[in-house]
Amino acid sequence: MARTDRLLRLLQAMRVLPAPLTAARLAEETGVSLRSVYRDIDSLRAAGARIEGERGYGYRLIEDGALPPQTLDRLEIEALVLGLAEVRQMGDPALARAAASALAKVAATLPDAGEQHLVHAVSQVHRFAARYPATLDLATIREGCWREEAVTIRYADAAGAVTERTILPLAIVYLDSAMAVLAWCGLREAFRAFRADRIAQARAAGTSFRPRRAALLRAYLAALKGQKGPPARERGS
Incomplete structure (x- = not known):
């Protein structure tokens, strides 16, 4: 497998699998050796990816500049709008503000057609009361x-x-x-x-x-x- 393909495959595994991810789990998912996983994680970090964790504790992808928001397709935009809308209805004010901010940032980076899909998304969430009762600031x-x-x-x-x-x-x-x-x-x-x-x-x-x-x-x-x-x-x- 070409090195570039291997790195992209590792990135995709870290995007979609639940974290924290052990090197053994990543090696199994990507079909490479443990040594290759450790080396590739170092390469991704050097290229700008923020990956938390270390050997023995597992890894978590925090920030990935390889997937700009403008590559989102229409269904991915629908899923994003629906998920963030649900977060805003949960009853956690801090998360609600963060969800609104995240959606605005994504909208600002989408091309015109993508922004229109986001603004006029088919999927909607509405709750007549917050999903969780008001509690202490978390x-x-x-x-x-x-x-x-x-x-x-x-x-x-x-x-x-x-x-x-x-x-x-x-x-x-x-x-x-x-x-x-x-x-x-x-x-x-x-x-x-x-x-x-x-x-x-x-x-x-x-x-x-x-x-x-x-x-x-x-x-x-x-x-x-x-x-x-x-x-x-x-x-x-």
């Missing part, structure tokens, strides 16, 4: 995930008992009727899923757990595999 938890920094929360369990605990936030998930924070709980010394609407307060704990987030999240998701239904929520046990 910025602190989101920052904790991004920066891989511990967060201290005050949390009320299903029985109403309130505890304060320090967690390692791994991801925010959007379930059918609630948002949940997947985390390693220092109080229980185990993985837990905390309902966002039961978190009364969140503040940065000032402790880094970098670069363990990708590995911890992968371990948590592996533990959830085979479970039926949503992840088990914190019960105060």
Whole structure:
């Protein structure tokens, strides 16, 4: 396989597969050796692609300049409009603003025909009420995930008992009727899923757990595999 084709194939795998991606998974998907994956990731980084992660923890494609927005076809534009519209209806004000901003940026880079498809998209989303109830500002938890920094929360369990605990936030998930924070709980010394609407307060704990987030999240998701239904929520046990 030509080197250029190999790099494009690796980029496409990183775009479409759920992150974080191990080098072994990328090697399996692209049909090359582990050594080639490591070398190609270094080449993509040198060419300007922002790829987070390292050997042993998995990789995530953050920014890719190889696919300008103007290459989107009509159906891809429909999917983009529909997805961002759904985000705006979720009930998270920060994400709603980000979705509107992202759509405006994409529109500014599309050719005239593409911009018209975006503005007059066939697919629409409308909810008479926000999908999730108003809750605390998730910025602190989101920052904790991004920066891989511990967060201290005050949390009320299903029985109403309130505890304060320090967690390692791994991801925010959007379930059918609630948002949940997947985390390693220092109080229980185990993985837990905390309902966002039961978190009364969140503040940065000032402790880094970098670069363990990708590995911890992968371990948590592996533990959830085979479970039926949503992840088990914190019960105060």
